[in-house]
Amino acid sequence: MNKTDVLIIGAGPTGLFCAHQLGIIGLKCEIVDNLDKQGGQCIELYPDKPIYDIPAVPECTGEELTNNLLQQIKPFNIKFHLNERVEELKKAENRWHVKTSGNQEFDVAAIIIAGGVGSFEPRKFPVKECEKFEGSSLFYSIKDKTIFKDKTISIFGGGDSALDWAIELSNTSKVNLIHRREGFSGAESSVQKVKELNDQGKLNLYTKYQMDSVSGDNQISSVNIKHDEGEIKELKSDFVLGFFGLIMQLGPILNWGLNINKKTVEVNTENFETNVDGIFAIGDICSYPGKLKLILSGFHEGALAARGCFKYARPDEKLRFEFTTTSKAAQERLGVKK
Amino acid sequence: MAKITYYTHDSKTHTIDVQNGLTVMEGAVQNDIPGIDADCGGGMACATCHVYVKEDWLDKLPTKEDGEEDMLDMAYEPKQNSRLSCQLIVSDELDGLEVTIPEKQT
Numbered sequence: 001m002n003k004t005d006v007l008i009i010g011a012g013p014t015g016l017f018c019a020h021q022l023g024i025i026g027l028k029c030e031i032v033d034n035l036d037k038q039g040g041q042c043i044e045l046y047p048d049k050p051i052y053d054i055p056a057v058p059e060c061t062g063e064e065l066t067n068n069l070l071q072q073i074k075p076f077n078i079k080f081h082l083n084e085r086v087e088e089l090k091k092a093e094n095r096w097h098v099k100t101s102g103n104q105e106f107d108v109a110a111i112i113i114a115g116g117v118g119s120f121e122p123r124k125f126p127v128k129e130c131e132k133f134e135g136s137s138l139f140y141s142i143k144d145k146t147i148f149k150d151k152t153i154s155i156f157g158g159g160d161s162a163l164d165w166a167i168e169l170s171n172t173s174k175v176n177l178i179h180r181r182e183g184f185s186g187a188e189s190s191v192q193k194v195k196e197l198n199d200q201g202k203l204n205l206y207t208k209y210q211m212d213s214v215s216g217d218n219q220i221s222s223v224n225i226k227h228d229e230g231e232i233k234e235l236k237s238d239f240v241l242g243f244f245g246l247i248m249q250l251g252p253i254l255n256w257g258l259n260i261n262k263k264t265v266e267v268n269t270e271n272f273e274t275n276v277d278g279i280f281a282i283g284d285i286c287s288y289p290g291k292l293k294l295i296l297s298g299f300h301e302g303a304l305a306a307r308g309c310f311k312y313a314r315p316d317e318k319l320r321f322e323f324t325t326t327s328k329a330a331q332e333r334l335g336v337k338k
Numbered sequence: 339m340a341k342i343t344y345y346t347h348d349s350k351t352h353t354i355d356v357q358n359g360l361t362v363m364e365g366a367v368q369n370d371i372p373g374i375d376a377d378c379g380g381g382m383a384c385a386t387c388h389v390y391v392k393e394d395w396l397d398k399l400p401t402k403e404d405g406e407e408d409m410l411d412m413a414y415e416p417k418q419n420s421r422l423s424c425q426l427i428v429s430d431e432l433d434g435l436e437v438t439i440p441e442k443q444t
Contacts (some may be wrong), residue, residue, distance in 0.1 A: 041383075045383055046383070059428075117377045117384075123412055123414075123444065126414055126415045157411065158411050159408075159411065159412075177413075179409060180416060181407065182413075183407060184405075184406075185411055187407035210416075228418060244411065244412050245411075245412040247377075247384070247412075247444045248377055248384070249444070263375065263377070293379045299396075
């Protein structure tokens, strides 16, 4: 059991800065995130794209913003639990017991949900029968590429993941790459490489086709693909891979008794607490009149939620407002006291 | 102002007056028309405001930017008449536009 003051769910910019605010007022926290790295949407959706509306930072990328935030919270030695999704919350007297998908357990005084628009999950094929094969011969990510050796693989998608895997697997497998249009969203160099491989017969490229159906008993044996004009082709396939990016799902958060409104959690604007005592929500996941889904709003919400946690974590103490420029206590916590 | 008709997956028809300058997505969200999630809030960073545009409207709409077509790759069951409704800005010219909201967005 990990015992700490506050558990933050979500390691995006809002969660990271909130950890800083908790640290400044002397509370300990740990952070859980479903992704394999910190940064949330900034890293997953736009690592290289510039952001122009962080106060006092004229321009930075999602990756730079994340790195700077990590640098800023370094003094607090915050423990991250990545690749973990929070599944269960249970009230235990005045504290919360939390369990994650990887069976990690936490005992905390308060919880701050900074979950963006939920956890990232792969987008799936619309074709129903796909579910039956998922995890055995149909995948949305690759863990062990050796299983594909000398097999026939049908890959769907037009982004970098689809292109990169098509190129790599074409060395050891027979690869079909199927995409719904002639243009690709992946890197131009990869598109050229795929076209070369197609011309050399080392890979079969089918554009303007989408999945129509899959068939097989326990394992997939073939996939039917349908052209924009209606023509159907059958492709013998041992494995099917779909790379359609990630979608965001609220997931287990829906089961925690919170007031949910259009995939967001309702909070008050005094301290961003939800309808459940001791559970706060900040950043894109929270809603209140006038809510703006901006990173800077998330920073503000995190600063107030951190202070809102204080009464749960230190019920016998009083929180005093202080500036980092002058507070000895804050400077000690930051490790900068001269 | 333009009258926009949204056909939802529960076979209901919603005809709404949408102010010029709003997007077709905002018209749906503000009027609680089900099926448009618009997770990213209109930033062309998700594909959860995907709609099918009635065929005879396709040529009358502004053409897609590259980013829109890239995001449509991620949509649930994209077709040739697929658009992201956050990219369709309402003006008098769109009066009478009809869109169908897909079965689901994810």
